[in-house]
Amino acid sequence: MENLGYSPDQKMSTGFKLAPKRKVNVFRKYMAAMLLLAPLLLFILAFFVVPMIYVFYLSFIEVEGLDVSNASYSIGNYLTFFTDPYFLRSLWMTIKVSVYAVIIALILGYPIALTMAKSSARVRGYLTLLVASPLLISVVVRNFGWYLLLVPNGVIDQFLMGIGITDSPLKLLFSVPGVVIGLANSFLPFMVLSIATSLYNIDPSLEKASSIIGASPLRTFFTVTLPLSLPGVVAGIVLVFSMSMSSYVTPALMGGANVPVLPIVIYEQINTLFRWTFGSAISYILLGVTLISVTIFSRIFERKFKEVFR
Amino acid sequence: MKGVRITVTIIGLIFLLIPLIVTIGASFTTAGYPTFPPKGFSLQWYEKILDRPEYMDAFFNSVKFAFLAAFFSVLLGTIAGLALAKYDVPGKTFIVSLLTSPLTIPHLVLGAALLIYFTPMLLAGKPTGFLIAHIVICVPYAIRFVLTGLSGFDYTLERAGAVLGANPFVVFWKITLPIIRPAILSGAMFAFLISFDNVTVSLFMVSTDMRTLPLELFFHMQDSYDPMVASVSSIVIFISVIFIVIFEKIYGVGKLFGGSH
Numbered sequence: 216m217e218n219l220g221y222s223p224d225q226k227m228s229t230g231f232k233l234a235p236k237r238k239v240n241v242f243r244k245y246m247a248a249m250l251l252l253a254p255l256l257l258f259i260l261a262f263f264v265v266p267m268i269y270v271f272y273l274s275f276i277e278v279e280g281l282d283v284s285n286a287s288y289s290i291g292n293y294l295t296f297f298t299d300p301y302f303l304r305s306l307w308m309t310i311k312v313s314v315y316a317v318i319i320a321l322i323l324g325y326p327i328a329l330t331m332a333k334s335s336a337r338v339r340g341y342l343t344l345l346v347a348s349p350l351l352i353s354v355v356v357r358n359f360g361w362y363l364l365l366v367p368n369g370v371i372d373q374f375l376m377g378i379g380i381t382d383s384p385l386k387l388l389f390s391v392p393g394v395v396i397g398l399a400n401s402f403l404p405f406m407v408l409s410i411a412t413s414l415y416n417i418d419p420s421l422e423k424a425s426s427i428i429g430a431s432p433l434r435t436f437f438t439v440t441l442p443l444s445l446p447g448v449v450a451g452i453v454l455v456f457s458m459s460m461s462s463y464v465t466p467a468l469m470g471g472a473n474v475p476v477l478p479i480v481i482y483e484q485i486n487t488l489f490r491w492t493f494g495s496a497i498s499y500i501l502l503g504v505t506l507i508s509v510t511i512f513s514r515i516f517e518r519k520f521k522e523v524f525r
Numbered sequence: 526m527k528g529v530r531i532t533v534t535i536i537g538l539i540f541l542l543i544p545l546i547v548t549i550g551a552s553f554t555t556a557g558y559p560t561f562p563p564k565g566f567s568l569q570w571y572e573k574i575l576d577r578p579e580y581m582d583a584f585f586n587s588v589k590f591a592f593l594a595a596f597f598s599v600l601l602g603t604i605a606g607l608a609l610a611k612y613d614v615p616g617k618t619f620i621v622s623l624l625t626s627p628l629t630i631p632h633l634v635l636g637a638a639l640l641i642y643f644t645p646m647l648l649a650g651k652p653t654g655f656l657i658a659h660i661v662i663c664v665p666y667a668i669r670f671v672l673t674g675l676s677g678f679d680y681t682l683e684r685a686g687a688v689l690g691a692n693p694f695v696v697f698w699k700i701t702l703p704i705i706r707p708a709i710l711s712g713a714m715f716a717f718l719i720s721f722d723n724v725t726v727s728l729f730m731v732s733t734d735m736r737t738l739p740l741e742l743f744f745h746m747q748d749s750y751d752p753m754v755a756s757v758s759s760i761v762i763f764i765s766v767i768f769i770v771i772f773e774k775i776y777g778v779g780k781l782f783g784g785s786h
């Protein structure tokens with residue numbers, strides 16, 4: 216952006232005096248910008264950056280019980296996590312639940328995005344509104360609806376028993392399926408919007424060309440549309456996966472004690488057991504595992520489909 | 526092919542929206558517990574909200590904190606956003622990503638970190654701590670809205686004002702502000718909703734005598750089977766729908782979540 220900010224002394228400047236004055240102006244503008252940025256920068260540093268670093272530091276302090284006097288620096292917290300089967304099972308369950316949520320979101324999300332891309336502008340607008348609106352409604356409320364549907368002997372159970380698929384209530388609530396449904400429901404909009412964005416960017420003449428040279432619609436989809444939409448698919452998968460990994464509310468409401476995913480464990484360690492240093496370590500393990508898996512996943516895809524990912 | 530696509534699209538949309546329909550439906554039940562489909566039709570669970578001080582207090586708490594969080598987020602975000610958009614600050618990209626970095630950390634980890642950090646500062650469980658935590662999660666959105674609003678801004682307008690003799694404050698008040706007002710307004714409303722809907726960060730920040738509405742719903746859903754959860758949730762849905770309609774008119778709901786998230 217060009218610097219056109221108002222400065223009173225530049226108004227009267229003549230040609231040959233401009234050079235030295237300009238230097239002063241640049242400095243003054245820089246100071247002005249820094250002054251305007253300072254409040255928010257300080258706020259973010261004080262209440263976001265420093266707390267995050269502080270917690271990282273804490274994660275390397277090992278405390279026996281709640282007695283701070285025999286605290287010591289070590290990687291003990293991390294060792295405890297990776298040697299205790301309970302925590303490892305919890306990590307594995309978190310990954311499993313998140314992958315299931317991603318799969319459901321992808322199966323339901325891709326067709327919705329495709330329909331949005333193929334619709335007229337007006338219909339697309341309505342569909343976008345329908346898909347994005349739930350994101351503006353609290354997740355507790357959205358989970359509550361599923362809670363009522365999945366409750367033992369609720370609508371879903373009665374429907375499935377009515378048409379004879381099952382003959383006893385399924386245990387959908389307070390179990391992995393309940394959590395997966397809740398997570399997929401919460402994050403489906405992100406999947407749809409990511410895929411839709413990349414579908415909108417596909418040049419329609421490519422699909423036309425494919426059909427002109429005789430490809431069936433199905434072939435056109437698999438050789439043109441799907442590969443070109445992969446960046447959106449990868450972005451959607453990454454978003455839904457990382458949000459599911461760190462989701463607390465949905466597992467707490469839909470899974471309870473039966474689905475102790477890592478966020479539940481972190482909450483318990485920090486807010487109930489007050490084991491802050493250990494809780495801090497698990498928080499960073501959650502962040503690390505999410506970041507690493509997401510990076511590996513997108514690297515693999517980018518390498519395999521180099522032409523599509525610029 | 527097309528048939529399959531349309532069918533799955535409809536199933537997907539039902540999957541997405543059914544919890545809202547079920548919640549509103551269940552709130553009209555005459556039974557003493559929330560059921561779907563509702564048994565009979567009554568508004569008794571709406572009337573009875575007024576007799577439940579915990580829900581009323583929580584509602585006013587939510588509105589108060591969301592309003593304050595939105596106000597401070599937009600104030601800080603607008604000032605910083607203006608500086609970033611107007612001046613060629615060295616390392617601008619870095620500063621923008623630093624200021625929006627709270628978006629990259631899960632609310633659970635952020636809430637836990639702030640609880641641990643606030644406790645020695647005596648801010649844990651205090652309204653101030655709660656407000657600060659909510660500003661941290663809202664302010665990145667405010668900056669984004671302001672930067673988007675300023676991205677097509679014509680700075681010759683400001684210069685014209687200055688040439689005509691207006692001082693910088695008059696220029697800001699009469700030229701800059703009216704032009705970016707829709708962006709600021711959208712940012713404020715979005716920040717309000719983000720704060721109003723938040724559960725995870727709030728969980729770490731509250732004390733028992735200071736709960737917000739989503740928290741109250743969260744605890745009641747876990748503790749008991751209270752028909753009031755359905756009617757209060759429905760009211761939250763109605764409030765959100767009002768916001769959604771306004772957003773759609775002034776900004777476009779799809780754009781809120783489009784692009785880089």
